[in-house]
Amino acid sequence: MKAVYIAGGAIAVIAFLAVGLFIAQGPQPEIIVPAEKLWAIGPLNITNTLLTSWIVLALIVLIAWLCTRSITLMPGSAQNFIEAVFGFLLGQVEEIAGEKNGRKFFMVIATIFIWVIMNNWFGLFPFFNAVGKTEDVNHHIFETIAEQDEAGTPFEDRDKQGAWLMEDSGGMTVAMPRTTAVEFEVEAGDTAGIATDRYIIFLAETFTDFEPHAAEGAEHGAPAKEDVEAAIAALEANPKAPKVHLADASHGEGEAHAGGHHAIPSEALHASVESIEFPGKKLGLVIPFFRGTFSDVNNTLAMGIIAFLCIEFWGFQALGPGYLKKFFNLNGIMSFVGILELLSEFIRVISFCFRLFGNIFAGEVLVLMLTFLMPFLFVDVIYGLELFVGFIQASVFALLTLVFAVGAVEHHGEEEHHDGHEGGEADAHHTPAHQSGAVQAH
Known part of the structure; x- marks a missing residue:
């Protein structure tokens, strides 16, 4: 009888942990020091x-x-x-x-x-730290690169931006369990054009099975033109993946568009990216309504x-x-x-x-x-x-x-x-x- 109690207790503990891991596990935390x-x-x-x-x-x-x-x-x-x-x-x-x-x-x-x-x-x-509103991380990345382009200077430091792949809730949302976390990174010394190319390849790797051929060169230098073009093609082929919209020839580089921001240049494509559309999951974070004072x-x-x-x-x-x-x-x-x-x-x-x-x-x-x-x-x-x-x-x-x-x-x-x-x-x-x-x- 004692063995039955021990076995039953062990099963209960394992079930308790399984429920926690598969149902109640929070998303990978993005640690933000300043109050949001x-x-x-x-x-x-x-x-x-x-x-x-x-x-x-x-x-x-x-x-x-x-x-x-x-x-x-x-x-x-x-x-x-x-x-x-x-x-x-x-x-x-x-x-x-x-x-x-x-x-x-x-x-x-x-x-x-x-x-x-x-x-x-x-x-x-x-x-706390679970219920809040959605922050559009894509918009933040896009604006950061656009501001660097307007400044006309390369990025001074390595810049990382974490995000979750999440559905567009349109307002109040909850940090869902087991949410996939990704991270976009710009190298120190990158120009706005190189950062744009990195971002296009990052989106293709995140939302499709695309893999750049010149991976070693892309780590320390500008992404190859072939990789950027292949990344855009992979995004276009997947209906749920983000879509990169290039600026029309009638628009000059740096002109403001309907989204309220400026088009940002792509060094590999010799064109400007006007906007990026997310028909499926988006890059986002939950800005919690409540956080410890x-x-x-x-x-x-x-x-x-x-x-x-x-x-x-x-x-x-x-x-x-x-x-x-x-x-x-x-x-x-x-x-x-x-x-x-x-x-x-x-x-x-x-x-x-x-x-x-x-x-x-x-x-x-x-x-x-x-x-x-x-x-x-x-x-x-x-x-x-x-x-x-x-x-x-x-x-x-x-x-x-x-x-x-x-x-x-x-x-x-x-x-x-x-x-x-x-x-x-x-x-x-x-x-x-x-x-x-x-x-x-x-």
């Missing part, structure tokens, strides 16, 4: 990370309203949950900063923690700047203009120390920015790669790890902001101590234990 633009409202670009942040903000407001719309002395489960969360956060902040400063810092620190952790966890939903370095940089401004504000509030003394001190070696202190204040912004960005972006890439390589297996473990990482990153960002803020106001407390202001009740953050902890953390 969805729409534009005047000069404002609406990116997928910006859209996600707006949705998370609305979700936080909705949860807060639902949990606090009927506050009573005998709280229900929702109110109990909110009070427990904020009571815990307040306790942690006061333990580090003392009661007086803790209550001063609490609103900012709690906001940072809630905002970061909600965005990090929201980014783990399965529809902090996988965009612009958002993490904004958070770092906000934390920096809050810390400096609290420092000036506690010490006034005297706060600048720790940066500008003409007392021997202390002047050098002051310069290092000033540099460290600005370096913190970069540290805040790239610590959060690196962890969140790397997590997204890891989830995408494992969804492609081995769905339903390792990716489940990674999701659990990402939940933990999301919490840790929110905690680290909030606690570092708190510790640096304590360091700024503790400097004021130390001056008061040395000036003899020891009378009266000391605040909790003036105790030796808190001073020592602040100095070490700083």
Whole structure:
């Protein structure tokens, strides 16, 4: 009987993996670092990370309203949950900063923690990086070559453009499992004409069984005329393959056409390509509507700047203009120390920015790669790890902001101590234990 259970479990695991590989396997990921633009409202670009942040903000407001719309002395489960969360956060902040400063810092620190952790966890939903709109990669390649032709200079660097072979959805689409991925490449030093010839051969190799005869020469030099002509013939012979339309003789090279772009020259054909039509599958990518907010370095940089401004504000509030003394001190070696202190204040912004960005972006890439390589297996473990990482990153960002803020106001407390202001009740953050902890953390 034990052997039957073992065999049954093994069959279930194999079936589970088979379903993942043949049904739920994602397309080969195309890793794009900048946030993708969805729409534009005047000069404002609406990116997928910006859209996600707006949705998370609305979700936080909705949860807060639902949990606090009927506050009573005998709280229900929702109110109990909110009070427990904020009571815990307040306790942690006061333990580090003392009661007086803790209550001063609490609103900012709690906001940072809630905002970061909600965005990090929201980014783990399965529809992230999967549902979006189609980007016409052919149009992008065509325009890139046309712009290089207008500039009249060869490509300075090797240029690669990845794409998926996908049906034309005409708008909203989903990244389909097991989608074929291809990559078009232009060599450094290629002119627009050579790049056009490479693109024609690339299309023929991708959509038909065409193979260039002069493959070795095409790798490092211009494609042969015979290969380009044969590639166009192979595309014409296949009804589902792309069709290359050459410009009419009446059109001069570089003139604008109906597609809104300029014809691009072919060096081998001594003619210009006006447009390329895709009657079947097209070269495209899915620009996701939703992407993790902090996988965009612009958002993490904004958070770092906000934390920096809050810390400096609290420092000036506690010490006034005297706060600048720790940066500008003409007392021997202390002047050098002051310069290092000033540099460290600005370096913190970069540290805040790239610590959060690196962890969140790397997590997204890891989830995408494992969804492609081995769905339903390792990716489940990674999701659990990402939940933990999301919490840790929110905690680290909030606690570092708190510790640096304590360091700024503790400097004021130390001056008061040395000036003899020891009378009266000391605040909790003036105790030796808190001073020592602040100095070490700083």
